[in-house]
Amino acid sequence: MTILVEKKEMGTKAYDSFFLHQGLEGLGAFNELIEQVSNKLQEVYAGTEQPFIGKTPNMIEEEISQIMSFPTEEQSFRDVLDEIDAPILKNSLHISHEKSMAHLHCPPLLPGIAAELIIAALNQSMDSWDQSTAATYVEAEMVKWLTERVSLPATSGGVFTSGGTQSNYMGLLLARDAFCQTYWDHNVQQNGLPQGFTTLRVICSEEAHFTVKKAASQLGLGEQAVVTVKTDENHRMCVKAVKEKLNQLKKENLLPFALVGTCGTTDFGSIDPMEELAAIAQEQGLWFHVDAAFGGGLILSHSDSGKLKGLENADSITVDFHKLFYQPISCGAFLVKNQEHFRYISYHADYLNPVKDDQEGILNLVNKSVQTTRRFDALKLYLSLKTIGTDQFGRMIDDTLKLAQYTASYMERLKNISIQNPEPEINTVIFRYQPKTIEGKDVNELNRTIQQRLLHSGKGVIAKTTIKGDTFLKLTLLNPRTKPEDIHSLLMEIEKIGAELVNGGLYF
Numbered sequence: 001m002t003i004l005v006e007k008k009e010m011g012t013k014a015y016d017s018f019f020l021h022q023g024l025e026g027l028g029a030f031n032e033l034i035e036q037v038s039n040k041l042q043e044v045y046a047g048t049e050q051p052f053i054g055k056t057p058n059m060i061e062e063e064i065s066q067i068m069s070f071p072t073e074e075q076s077f078r079d080v081l082d083e084i085d086a087p088i089l090k091n092s093l094h095i096s097h098e099k100s101m102a103h104l105h106c107p108p109l110l111p112g113i114a115a116e117l118i119i120a121a122l123n124q125s126m127d128s129w130d131q132s133t134a135a136t137y138v139e140a141e142m143v144k145w146l147t148e149r150v151s152l153p154a155t156s157g158g159v160f161t162s163g164g165t166q167s168n169y170m171g172l173l174l175a176r177d178a179f180c181q182t183y184w185d186h187n188v189q190q191n192g193l194p195q196g197f198t199t200l201r202v203i204c205s206e207e208a209h210f211t212v213k214k215a216a217s218q219l220g221l222g223e224q225a226v227v228t229v230k231t232d233e234n235h236r237m238c239v240k241a242v243k244e245k246l247n248q249l250k251k252e253n254l255l256p257f258a259l260v261g262t263c264g265t266t267d268f269g270s271i272d273p274m275e276e277l278a279a280i281a282q283e284q285g286l287w288f289h290v291d292a293a294f295g296g297g298l299i300l301s302h303s304d305s306g307k308l309k310g311l312e313n314a315d316s317i318t319v320d321f322h323k324l325f326y327q328p329i330s331c332g333a334f335l336v337k338n339q340e341h342f343r344y345i346s347y348h349a350d351y352l353n354p355v356k357d358d359q360e361g362i363l364n365l366v367n368k369s370v371q372t373t374r375r376f377d378a379l380k381l382y383l384s385l386k387t388i389g390t391d392q393f394g395r396m397i398d399d400t401l402k403l404a405q406y407t408a409s410y411m412e413r414l415k416n417i418s419i420q421n422p423e424p425e426i427n428t429v430i431f432r433y434q435p436k437t438i439e440g441k442d443v444n445e446l447n448r449t450i451q452q453r454l455l456h457s458g459k460g461v462i463a464k465t466t467i468k469g470d471t472f473l474k475l476t477l478l479n480p481r482t483k484p485e486d487i488h489s490l491l492m493e494i495e496k497i498g499a500e501l502v503n504g505g506l507y508f
């Protein structure tokens, strides 16, 4: 057989400036590109006075459609940056702005941003040791640091995930499979769902995250498998109601297998009574999963870490680092008290993680993940903790907790604002515009419009949420740089928009 391609055509130098490599072409191109990006971002941030430019969805969609053709040949990266400057960079939500305070969506720490560059450049894949070498141990050690912080036993383990959705999914997946194994001696991984699967039940509070239901549906149990329990006046899962519900399920011959507690609900940041829930779970043989996607950030808090008491009793835990740990998206973790349970999701692929690797002690993290190719996200948290220091990190979180308390007490003094949580558990504040002059009137649409107008004025990005059918406004005060003055001027703006709407007679 003759080789048809001539040697000189291959490995041509033409591509040298597209990749990072030892050669001067690659290094020079890399340096230039980083400098251009840095300059461009500096320019964008220097010119960013508002959290959002305020354009409508249609306007932005149109501008994006205008930049969607690709050249057949090379063009300079600087030109590309200039082309995306207005439609992408300037039309983006500026999440690091002091008045971006809608969702559990944080300003990313600079060491985390720098880590993203390193992660992309190294491009390690966490599935097998031979694709991630050192990174495998960094992730393993970061998981160990976390499990120790949470006081999980030595049998515990974990893995980095894309976030709370995936972590909650993994918690219920392991819970389901462990239950089917012990109760029916049935291997779900091999044989699919057992007969009788329609009787399986998961219990959580009515304020638990929607991904509990989503996970149940994806796990073949259906949303019907999720039984919600009412919350008390502080939005915490009501322990008495849990016990009653369990008794009722038993009477109906249903099989509760998992109890999900929330440590930091998305709206109120409320923390379910974890010690009591853990005791019930233990007594009734339920898997206790704690969704600490939000509240997990209190691990580092000096003032409020005590609120996590009981977390150490969980069978599995969800923690998000792209919320109260200030990491760029995406970055989360799933922890499990007994890492033997990972066997329910482990597969051995001959090319990736052969059984022989296990025997030889080679750590292939694919055995613990529902993903295969996976990012080296652990580096972000590692570099941030190293650079900021755990004490200062904790103070930063404490400052946001104080700001939330300040904001709530400030709102209590405003006569046109009614606050829902005068004592915020973490750092969300829920309120509505409701002047006395229109007392008793339905202000849902009014508050919805205030949120929209504020967004399109670009002067503040806040959230709206529905509580028992009524619309409220929400501030998620993650940014430690947000100051009381930012809160004052934001509320002035809200009152101004509200007064305009009310006086305009559109609503009443």
Ligand SMILES: *Cc1c(COP(=O)(O)O)cnc(C)c1O
Binding pocket: 104, 162, 163, 164, 165, 166, 168, 209, 211, 262, 264, 265, 266, 291, 292, 293, 294, 320, 332
């Ligand atoms: C954000 C959140 C989730 C979902 O996590 P993602 O990281 O968005 O996938 C789940 N539970 C709670 C309580 C959350 O706050």
